[in-house]
Amino acid sequence: MRNHRVWSNITVLAAIAGPLAAQVVESRTGLVVTASAAASDAGAAILRAGGNAIDAAVATALAMAVTYPIAGNIGGGGFMVIRLANGTATTIDYRERAPLRSTAKMYLDASGAIDRSLTAEGYLAPGVPGTVRGLALAHSQYGKLPWKQLVQPAIGLARSGFPIPKNLADELNWLVKATADKYPATVRSYGRPDRKPWSAGDTLRLPELARTLEAIANQGPDAFYSGWIADSLAADMAAHGGIMTKADLVAYRAVERAPVRGSFLGNEIIAMGPPSSGGTSILTMLNILERFDIAHRSPTAARTLHLIIEAQRRAFLDRAEYLGDADFTPVPVARLTSKAHGAELAGTIDTTRASPSVALAGGRVPVQPAHESDQTTHFSIVDGAGNAVSNTFTLEQAYGSRVVVSGAGFLLNNEMGDFNKNPGVTTTEGDIGTKPNEIAPGKRMLSSMSPTIVTRNGKLLLVTGSPGGRTIINTVNEIILNVTAFGMDVRQAVDAPRFHSQWLPDMVYFEAGTLADSTAAALKALGHNVRPGTKIGDGHSIWIDPKTGIAFGANDHRSADSKASP
Ligand code: DON
Secondary structure, eight states, rough: OEHHHHHOOOOOOOHHHHHGGGGEEESSSEEESSHHHHHHHHHHHHHHHTHHHHHHHHHHHHHHHHHHHTTTTEEEEEEEEEEEETTEEEEEEEOOOOOOOTTTTTTBTTOOOOOOHHSSSSSTOOOOOOOOHHHHHHHHHHSOOOHHHHHHHHHHHHHHEEEEOOHHHHHHHHHHHTTTTHEEEEHHHSOTTSSSSOTTHHHHHHHHHHHHHHHHHHHHHHHHSSHHHHHHHHHHHHHOOOOOOOOHHHHHOOOOOEEEEEEEEEEEEEETTBBBBBHHHHHHHHHHHHHHTGSSOTTSSSSHHHHHHHHHHHHHHHEEEEEEEEOTTTOOHHHSHHHHHHHHHHOOOTTTOOOOOHHHHHTOOOOOOOOOOOOEEEEEEEEEEEEEEEEEEEOOOTTTSBBOOOTTOOOOOOGGSBBSSSSSOTTTTTTOOOOOGGGGTTTTBOOOOOEEEEEEEEEEEEEEESSSSHHHHHHHHHHHHHHHOOOOOHEEEEEEEEEEOOOOSSOEEEEEEOHHHHHHHHHHHHHOOOEEEEEOOOEEEEOOTTTTTTTEEEETTSTTTEEEOO
16 A cells, blocks of 8 residues: 655755655555656566565566666666565676676776767676576576566556656657667667657557567567577677677676675664675775764764764775776775775865875875766565565666667667776776776676665665766665765655765765755864756665564655655
């Protein structure tokens, strides 16, 4: 039963959240919270049909490949953190991999500079997609209902079509314009059949994608990785100067990995390890902040913000130095997430002064003098039995490479841009050139995606995550802090203004209009380079009341079509 419950002590910023801000949805039987209302409903229907949270996650992700094409995908990749009702936790790594023919300097031009046009779009931008393998792996290990049943909602949406919300109409009009002269299959899939602009409420049908999904339903993931879908992808690549081949698809594996774990103020954090930097960086920040009695500070005071920004700076410096695909490069996760390391970094923080980022690196990461958006998507799911899924997946930027595979109807990612593209060159603008995340064949590019689950006394407490490139790590950390240290309810925690810094560039961005002038002045006086930014993240979250076990879903109103479906 749907039930909008109004919390009594809401202090949200209306500028961000609007009049709907007071809503949470509560349920004892399960919840699906996503950026796409139709996909939330599709996932919730699987729960009602007897599926568990993992089944619902598969159905939701595939539905989002249809209804939320800016980031939902079968041509991209992501991470899933799973915690079962029996307390065991695991993760599924379905991050894209570099094609076997890729090289460390493949995106440098003749002058040695990064040619960003090559990773922005087109046939050299994609990594080998992981989503279908990843969802199939999660399902084979932890699902309950037949695979075919889970693909069905996506097929129905693609085949019969669905009414598009205003934001999708606007985006598709932009996409069609941006790809008109370049990628005919994209225009064929996403242009209005009469070539007029889309309006809210128009029906989008995706027959080529429906056919692809039918093959995946009937033949399983092999249809994608070695069947005709793989052939279509390889042929498209060969025809347009891409380097991905069928051998890349055949070789792709999703991997089940142990989560990274840590504690914070008596809560257990279950998060994503490499090739995500997210879980490691979040634990580093929490371990630093635990040293400063953070729970007894005001979340909006300049001194509190200063400490969190300094924790961000140090975690992002570690990220640049050490994080990459641990299958290729040693990543000292245990050390970086240890209490001792948190204490050591805390000891380097001056509570009265910002540490300049370049000086903080002290030559360890040579920096030469020299931005992220929200086009990824996160969803949170719990079922009535207490299983939980936290899933973030992506095409990297909006509509990925913008290339739809001809004859197969799905968009390819542009994830190769997440590698360090210029070996050895780190700039104050935020390009990182460190070794651990250099390009190598078969390697996974470093990600910031941070699907996370928090428990307390062995009970599920919070399921959260967000899009936003490197801002993801801070968004998720701030939601965790809001719930576990600052005593906010889940609606407040999601609505609260967000801020982001990432070591380099040496700046801190606040969501526009959210920072009091006096606080901004105090932060500047402490030495912070404070800037207004756009909205940050899209953190669809679920909080579970430890006393009653009732789940409360808070969709993030920063995205227009988001919904918590019971
Ligand atoms: O994996 C990552 O960290 C990025 N590809 C996520 C991208 C994202 O959130 C969208 N915006 N840049």
